[in-house]
Amino acid sequence: MSIGRTDIADFSYFLAIARHGSFRRAALELGVSPSALSHSLRGLETRLGVRLLNRTNRSVTLTAAGEELRDAIAEPFSRIDQARDALNRFRDTPMGRIRLNVASDAAILLLAPVMPVFMDRYPDVEVDIVASNRLVDVVGSGFDAGIRYGGTVPEDMIAQRLSGDIRWMVAGAPAYFERFGMPEEPASLKDHRCLGVRLGDDRIYRWEFEGPDGEFDIAVPSMVTVDDSRSMLTMALGGGGLMFGPEPVLRPHLADGSLKAALDSWATTGPGFQIYYPSRRQLPTGLRLLINLIRELDPLGC
Structure with a gap:
């Protein structure tokens, strides 16, 4: 069976649902409605002839076929994202989308002061910020990075300081x-x-x-x-x-x-604020630019 553009789009939707275990949270990441995701997945399952998800009112889990598909396509899609982001160095204006999960204090003290400048400098970079003190798996939840106080950063992540103590x-x-x-x-x-x-x-x-x-x-x-x-x-x-x-x-x-x-x-x-992300993932251009801007403007003055 050949793979068309519809399949590729539906595969990306499927991967988002697999990461979040939720149509609602995946829809928030992708900027579409949960009903559109559900329609997409039903179409994908029909074309493939297998059920990929077990859906109940409370949870969404992968079937054995869904797990096999996720494992097969996750890495190629990740490489596509990296290649697309790498093209930013050939553009006059960087573009793309970054998702951040940050502590509430970091949203107020670090991001709020720098975002007006960031939007002026990089109007084609979209930033999705989730401010919450609850610790989450940033990789599994589809975030590019997290920002926390230094003492709470997961040990298996690459971390960079964004402020002094x-x-x-x-x-x-x-x-x-x-x-x-x-x-x-x-x-x-x-x-x-x-x-x-x-x-x-x-x-x-x-x-x-x-x-x-x-x-x-x-x-x-x-x-x-x-x-x-x-x-x-x-x-x-x-x-x-x-x-x-x-x-x-x-x-x-x-x-x-x-x-x-x-x-x-x-x-x-x-310890002050640190931004962290997985070591195996190439740093998105938009995220690198945001880190540089926070350090340049130094909103905490330390």
């Missing part, structure tokens, strides 16, 4: 300190209302400090636990409790007095 602080609203007082040392936090931090792997974060004997961490009492700095910041500004967060997020509110630092002499410093 970041200072982590405790802060609260003046109204909070008027009501509950200022903690004198980290151990005093047991008597305060603290906003808990849920990490991307569902662990509850132990607040970290540095004292005369070195670094240490403590579990703090938390009536409320969230996984996003913006939510914590809103609660802290309203006097709802003490938050533990990166100094760049807190800086403007410390400057205007809407937040006050606590335990400042105990503050610690941790």
Whole structure:
């Protein structure tokens, strides 16, 4: 059986569904509707004469035939993507699409300041950003790269620093300190209302400090636990409790007095943001240009 243009398009759709295990998420990556994907896969299965997917209301899994097809065509399609991206060096204006999975803080602190400049310089490069603190398999989920704090980057990835180290602080609203007082040392936090931090792997974060004997961490009492700095910041500004967060997020509110630092002499410093991607994948031109621009503009000033 000869392979036509329709088959090639449907193969790419099939690979996206296989990566995500979901028509909805694959459709988001490809910029098409889930119904269009479903129609495409039904047509492909009809032409091939085999069922490629097991579909239920809750999940999409590959049949044995689907697994064999995925293994056979994944590498050739990857090489096609690499070859297409390599052609950018012959163009006056780079083009293409990059997908990033980034920590929420990175979206605000690193990407938001540089994207207006990036769009002006490279109008033909489309950037799809998913901001989430939940750790995901960037390769299996169809992303070109991820951006996380350095201490959370998977060890099997190539990583590049995008910022210097970041200072982590405790802060609260003046109204909070008027009501509950200022903690004198980290151990005093047991008597305060603290906003808990849920990490991307569902662990509850132990607040970290540095004292005369070195670094240490403590579990703090938390009536409320969230996984996003913006939510914590809103609660802290309203006097709802003490938050533990990166100094760049807190800086403007410390400057205007809407937040006050606590335990400042105990503050610690941790690894800054890193971008990471699989070693076996050629770096897309658009991603390389974005990395260079972040370093050029240095939005965190470090």
